[in-house]
Amino acid sequence: MESLRRGDELLTASMLMIIIIGFAFEVVDAAQPWATKSWGDAHATFYGGQDASGTMGGACGYGNLYSTGYGTSTAALSNGLFNNGFTCGACFTLVCKLESSRWCYSGGKSITITATNACPPGSEGGWCDPPRLHFDLSYPMFQTLAQPVGGVIPVNYKRVPCVRQGGVRFTLQGNPWFNYVLVYNVGGDGDVAAVSIKGSSTDWVTMNHNWGQYWSAGVQLTGQTLSFEVTLGSKISLVFWNLAPTNWQIGQTYEADNNQNFQ
Incomplete structure (x- = not known):
């Protein structure tokens, strides 16, 4: 019986080791083709x-x-x-x-x-x-x-890494009740994984990925200064405070001071 018990313990330990190794393999092998930094x-x-x-x-x-x-x-x-x-x-x-x-x-x-x-x-x-x-x-x-x-x-x-001239740019489209924003000229990773928008009188609102690098949110922000939070694919985030003034206009592009924390 003692030998059987020891055998069970060894089997359990072996299975646990396999699970750990398998989990480690999944983590190491997680890079997708669009994210790989090796050739x-x-x-x-x-x-x-x-x-x-x-x-x-x-x-x-x-x-x-x-x-x-x-x-x-x-x-x-x-x-x-x-x-x-x-x-x-x-x-x-x-x-x-x-x-x-x-x-x-x-x-x-x-x-x-x-x-x-x-x-x-x-x-x-x-x-x-x-x-x-x-x-x-x-x-x-x-x-x-x-x-x-x-x-x-x-x-x-x-x-x-992407090297860009100037700052991150936001082109505002849509209408007063539908914010439709193109985000571009992003340094560092270059890709955008998430965007949030905030009016001077509102909380942060998570924007939906619409298509390409267009992001949308149904919130009324007319007459408020606009701030944006941009998160890259690598999870690095940067907040651009009060980027668009209270008299912002549909069709206008607003540029941040720099890309320094992305590049």
């Missing part, structure tokens, strides 16, 4: 024409990428990277895999791009279909890595 494998194509005019607008809601500061250093991401719009604004460094494609330029050239659009299933000859990880680059970015005649190239990619 991963993907492919890239290009869209939008040589002047990148066809890359304006898109599923992140940034509109004219020149006026919003993103320019042509951009890409549309496949579903496996786009993360339902929560990856909008994130930055990635890409390197063409010279050993895997004769179209790559030699010298280990790299580019850093911002996610500004989605590359939906059925696009680019199926390269954007799940579960593929794919970057549909602007023509100027693709041309930096490889000869455009190649069409599709293998790349290594990883998340990198």
Whole structure:
């Protein structure tokens, strides 16, 4: 009986160790493709024409990428990277895999791009279909890595911090009873995971993720100064107090002093 009891204790201890190891594995392996900061494998194509005019607008809601500061250093991401719009604004460094494609330029050239659009299933000859990880680059970015005649190239990619000029920007849309806000020019992680809004006479109100980087809340804030709290995908948060004055207007953009706590 004593030997059986000891056997049961050993079995219980072994099972507990397996559970602990399994739990540790889950924690370590939690990084998603859009969040990984180690090199991963993907492919890239290009869209939008040589002047990148066809890359304006898109599923992140940034509109004219020149006026919003993103320019042509951009890409549309496949579903496996786009993360339902929560990856909008994130930055990635890409390197063409010279050993895997004769179209790559030699010298280990790299580019850093911002996610500004989605590359939906059925696009680019199926390269954007799940579960593929794919970057549909602007023509100027693709041309930096490889000869455009190649069409599709293998790349290594990883998340990198975003460096922005100026502060975080908030464009106010909607109407007096429906706050509809585009958040962009975010440094550091670049992506936005949560937004809250506060009037000078109200408590904080959690905004809903509408699409891309548009956030909404049904609350009457007319005639009040507006403050915002922005939380990145890494859970870093920053409050921008009294950013919009009492006479704020629909269609106006209000810019914070800086990005210093994000970058």
